[in-house]
Amino acid sequence: MVSSNNSIGHTMHQWASDLYPICRSITGNGVRQTLDYFKNILPDLKIHEVLSGTRAFDWVVPDEWNITNAYVADEQGNKIIDFQLHNLHIVGYSEPIDKIIPFEELDKHLHSLPDQPDAIPFITSYYKRRWGFCITDRQRQALRQNPEARYHVKIDSTLAPGNLTYGELIIPGKSEKEILLSTYICHPSMANDDLSGPCVTAALAQWIKNELSNRQNTYRILFITETIGSIYYLSKHHQEMKKKYNRGLCANLYGR
Numbered sequence: 684m685v686s687s688n689n690s691i692g693h694t695m696h697q698w699a700s701d702l703y704p705i706c707r708s709i710t711g712n713g714v715r716q717t718l719d720y721f722k723n724i725l726p727d728l729k730i731h732e733v734l735s736g737t738r739a740f741d742w743v744v745p746d747e748w749n750i751t752n753a754y755v756a757d758e759q760g761n762k763i764i765d766f767q768l769h770n771l772h773i774v775g776y777s778e779p780i781d782k783i784i785p786f787e788e789l790d791k792h793l794h795s796l797p798d799q800p801d802a803i804p805f806i807t808s809y810y811k812r813r814w815g816f817c818i819t820d821r822q823r824q825a826l827r828q829n830p831e832a833r834y835h836v837k838i839d840s841t842l843a844p845g846n847l848t849y850g851e852l853i854i855p856g857k858s859e860k861e862i863l864l865s866t867y868i869c870h871p872s873m874a875n876d877d878l879s880g881p882c883v884t885a886a887l888a889q890w891i892k893n894e895l896s897n898r899q900n901t902y903r904i905l906f907i908t909e910t911i912g913s914i915y916y917l918s919k920h921h922q923e924m925k926k927k928y929n930r931g932l933c934a935n936l937y938g939r
């Protein structure tokens with residue numbers, strides 16, 4: 684039993700290591716890449732696409748966001764903030780920009796945590812058009828020592844009609860009564876916040892499928908994005924789920 688536990692622990696660690704570098708958000712190619720990875724683990728996982736502009740209760744699926752590069756460079760061309768080094772440096776859903784601005788203007792678009800001076804915060808702006816960068820507060824205070832400096836700000840991103848993407852796996856049991864397992868797949872490069880949830884859920888789905896042969900309940904397992912992903916799914920399936928629902932777990936695990 685110990686050997687088995689060690690084995691699955693090693694496997695989940697490998698999954699997390701592979702998925703960690705991907706820049707995920709509530710839409711976009713990072714989500715698709717993540718779902719394709721889990722489909723290799725769970726071949727019966729169905730991947731669904733929902734068009735931007737689709738209504739879900741009183742919400743609307745937003746435009747799709749993708750990003751290829753982002754940086755802030757000083758007057759000598761040195762990149763002092765670089766998305767390629769860590770994708771938490773960009774505010775999620777930042778709109779594109781390519782201009783030279785003074786530090787006074789740049790500082791209005793910087794985010795840091797004074798009480799955690801060496802941490803990069805995770806900031807998003809899914810439903811409001813803006814741009815921004817996240818840095819350590821120690822780095823931000825250093826930049827403030829040269830308030831007259833000017834910086835080249837570049838964000839190569841797109842915000843355009845596209846799709847919301849999610850994964851769904853139904854594992855049938857003897858009864859139509861369902862156990863729901865739901866996990867978010869939208870956070871970038873944070874192993875404890877979010878990524879642990881999908882990896883544990885995938886391992887649990889494998890066990891249910893392959894080892895739990897005498898299943899009494901059907902299992903509905905969702906790999907979905909926060910807010911709009913869950914809201915859209917409920918808007919389409921809530922009546923069916925009300926009839927079949929037995930119990931559920933939102934497996935968005937936060938390590939501490």
